[in-house]
Amino acid sequence: MNRELHMRIVSGEARGIGPSIARAALFAASGFYFLGYQAKRTAFDAGLLHQVRVDARVISIGNIVAGGTGKTPAVIHFARRFTNDGKKVAVLSRGYGRITPIDEPLAVSDFTKTRLSPRESGDEPYLIAEKLPGIPVVVCGNRVKGAHFTIERFQPDIILLDDGFQHRALARDEDIVTIDCSNPFGFGHLLPRGLLREPLSALARATCFLVTHADERDCTHAVAILRTVNPTARILKSAHRPVWLVRLNDGTKHVCDMLAGKKVLAFSGIGNPASFEQTLRRIGANIVRAIVFKDHHWYDAADMDRINEEAKRSGAEFMVTTAKDAVRLPAETRMSENLLGLEIEIELLEGNRECEQ
Incomplete structure (x- = not known):
């Protein structure tokens, strides 16, 4: 089942006998997912699985809904904030989709430069490393092993654990959970019937909520639910702000207003493509064609040929993608001066400071 069809079914948008049967089947599958979750939770709560505490302050930035909720820009934001406060920061990520051994810790970047390619590190850790020069970024599927490696190699005061909410083996001092205001609770069901990675009750573990896209819609109801599930956690609200358009052929930065009134082909392979497209519309772009690939899609020459052909056919003046997608484009396909990456x-x-004390 492709992503678009799955979303139409779990959201209830798809109607009729077929989608209803599919929802029933997905609901049954969610029951097995819950059993696996419950077994792991019970093992931690009973002490059968242990948390390991390390000699650094560990702050997890994660989510409870599968897909894009703003974790990556949140990691970048808090890393900059803590660094500006005089703290020595390192980022630890799983490195999803990389070609290197998943449980071997690797330094994507150190205090001087980025050391690995996007394929070796994964798209998100590579993007984080590029946005945070001077802040080490480490990838390792085993978060405990990765944390020990990070401390031995870089001696940070703070380890920011990227996408760490479900990875409880590494003890943390703070659990910041990003909540996308456009779909805060994943249609109210566990995967695969909905998009929840854990039941809402798991939010009781959070110490802080970061409600993203809060400027785009009323999030009063979502905040009320968060306060019911977890009355003590602090709550921040945030907006995604477009800051630059980058020409991918030469890296030059341009103001976002350059797309005002322009015909644009938007393409992306991220968890929340609708949010990206909405951001383009907010800066004045006229989206004449949108192409969506699966999350973390690695582009090849055939993909780029298709994108170029669709741009010509639709009369698009620019082809625009996300900064995260841009690192997954083959270098030899970035030659067009009309190919842009949107940085947010x-x-x-x-x-402003409540989760950062």
Whole structure:
């Protein structure tokens, strides 16, 4: 089942006998998912599985809904904030989709430069490393092993654990959970019937919630649910702000207003492509064609030929993708001056320091 069809079914948008049967089958599958989750939770709660505490402050930035909720820009935001506060920071990520051994710790970057390619590190760790020069980024599927490696190699005051909410083997001092205001609770069901990675009750573990895209819609109801599940956690609200358009052939940066009134082909392979497209519309782009690939898709020459052909057919003046997608494009296909990458950053709207003490 492709992503678009799955989303139409789990959201209830798809109607009729077929989608109803599919929802029933997915609901049954969610029951098995819950059994696996419950077994792991019970093992931790009973002490059969142990958390390991390391000699650094560990702050996890994760989510409870599968797909894009703003974790990557949140990691970048908090890494910069802690660094500006005089802390020595390192980022530890699983490195999803990389070609290197998943449980071997590797330094994507150190204090001087990025050492690995996107394929070796994974797209998100590579992007984080490029955005955070001077801040080490490490990848390892085994978070405990990765944390020990990070401390031995870089001696950080703080380890930011990227996408760490479900990885409980490494003890943490803070659990920041990103909640996308556009779909805060994953249609109310566990995977695969919905998008929840854990039941909502798991949010009781969080110490802070970062509600993303809070400027785009009313998130009062979502915040009320968060306060019911976890009355003590701090709550921040944030907006995704477009900051630059980057020409991918030469790396030059341009103001986002250059797309105002322009015909654009948007393409992406991320967890929340609708949010990317909405951001383009907010800066004035006229999207004449949108192409969506699967999350973490690695592009090849055939993909780029298709994108170029669709751009010509639709009369698009620019082809625009996300910064995360841009690192997954083959270098030899970035020659067009009309191929752009959109860079965004998180801006906190309320409680500017509350999760950062």
